[in-house]
Amino acid sequence: MSRGTQNLVLLLVGLSTAVMLVKGTYLNYVKPGLLPWLIAAAAVLVILGLAAVVRDLRHAAGDPDPGHDEHEGHDSHHDSHHDGHRHQPWLAWLLLIPIAMVAFVVPPPLDARGASPQAAVSTPHRRPFPPLPPGPAPVVSLPETVMRAAADSTNSLDGRSITLTGFSLHHAGGVDLGRVVIVCCAADAQLARIHLTGPGLDAAKGFPDDTWLRILGQIVPGSAQAVDGFIPTMSVESVTQIDKPKNTYAY
Template sequence: MAMIAATGTFTRYVKPGLLPWLAGSAVVVIGLGLAAIIRDVRNGHTDHGHDGHGDHPHKHGATWFLVLPIVLLIFIVPPALSARSIAPANIAAATNTPRRAFPPLPAGDAPAVPLPEVLMRIAAGSSDTLAGRTITVTGFTFKEGARTDLAKIVIVCCAADAQLARLQMSGPAAASVSALPENTWVSVTGTVPTGQSYRGPSSIPVIEVTGVTRTDPPKSTY
């Protein structure tokens, strides 16, 4: 835990806001581990002074062997989640999802709007705040048959609850996105047609893409 917190790779497993809790847990676990090691070393010297049997080193060796998985995790870090390994996002699965007012979009020609927020505005907005606005949305390409979607992995707490948020891409620049390999990070500009709904993976909304720019993956891909 201490290693992934220090290197920043913890964002592959939990949200960045959980770093203080992760760091605190690491301190507690390391403290308990050091206390156990010191206790075993002291007990080993005591047992050696009072007993000549040779089975004690084997017991202590088994205890130290448990440290091996932790050492391996320092040098072998599991990769980030794959889009193919998680369930589609179901942000608004219920037909009676309560509607609420979203704040107006930021000013500007094409303000950046997170992909999950676009879906939430479509699914639960009491007014069509996306109507008539050109926006910029960043995500990675996701192939669905002959179609290429703009996707982003969403986690609420940790990797265990990860879901895949997606937008179908159409419009004049959609063909250029389709030519890119899967998992290519892009920022697209475009408009979201009015009158759409979002009730889960069976009704993925559309964005009319007018511009595409390849971009580097963000530090946190969720």
Template structure:
């Protein structure tokens, strides 16, 4: 790859990192805590690429005319056109941000519930409806022998996916970035169960069915649905 291509690629890659950091699209790939590193990495790449380009321009301006013509002649016979193909993924980030992991990722990855550090769960807060993350709901359903979910009406947020004839509410969990993501799933049951296509984001209200989350079904508890609201994808689509 020629130096000019390397420098331009470096600037564009750094610019792509800055762009997804500023617009918030970085949340499709990494946790919110990684934003300073995304911006810092993008800024360093842009700076290094810009310095290299300026240095090459100055060196080219100082180059003797005869040597310049000879270099251009050799460059004409040995173009590095294929190297420019490496710019296509970077340009794609500028033009179209890939979506967050969704129903397809759930189908290709085994669901699981993170084992809690302790089997003792504090009681849920009072109120007619208790908002919970899917992580907390699935963990309590699978590991809480005290039955803290029993009789409680909860509100969960996630996207729709389908498996084995069931409608699931899912959320991807990441530790660092989308590369280590795994799904949590809840099986929606009852007459109010919604019929939506995959990747539709919902806010679902209902009650857990005791004893339905086990290692046999990858800790996927049943939720008897009482109400459903269709929503837009939240800015941060992942849980941690």
């Protein structure tokens, strides 16, 4: 790969990153807290790429014998031709195609099929969690609900109606409410889920997989057991279909 191509690749990577930041599609790959670092990385890449391109243009303009490079390049190409076509510069330009496409053809965020199943966990250390927000049915994130059900020594979920959002997951035993959880980026994504039961179960079963739902209900006390990977069960009181959120990950 020639130096000019290398500089162009560097510039395109920076510009593609900047486009994803402006469009917000970076959230398909990483958590929002990394935004300042991505802005800094995109700025550095663009500045370095532009500086290198400008430097090469100035160098080319100041070359007293441009034909020398052309002749040398011709000889080099002639030699490489007789050495079995070892150098094929056009192949390097193919690298620019996927780099440019990243900014405009954005893969969708991971869903249940793309995330790793919930990892096997040992018995969690029980500890007190902060009280739930006030109100008759406060909104609680699905991952927090899973953690509270398995490890909250205050049993703050017992007897409390809460509101969860996630997507439907059908399986042989019924239907779950799921959410893809990432710690840093999509590479470490895992699937958190809650089994559904109770009077609202039939309503939840009526929605196809990957339908986003808002569910009101109560976690069944003691349902998060080691035999099932500490996945709790919720007794569903009501189910409402909602639009797919712009950012589908939980953190």
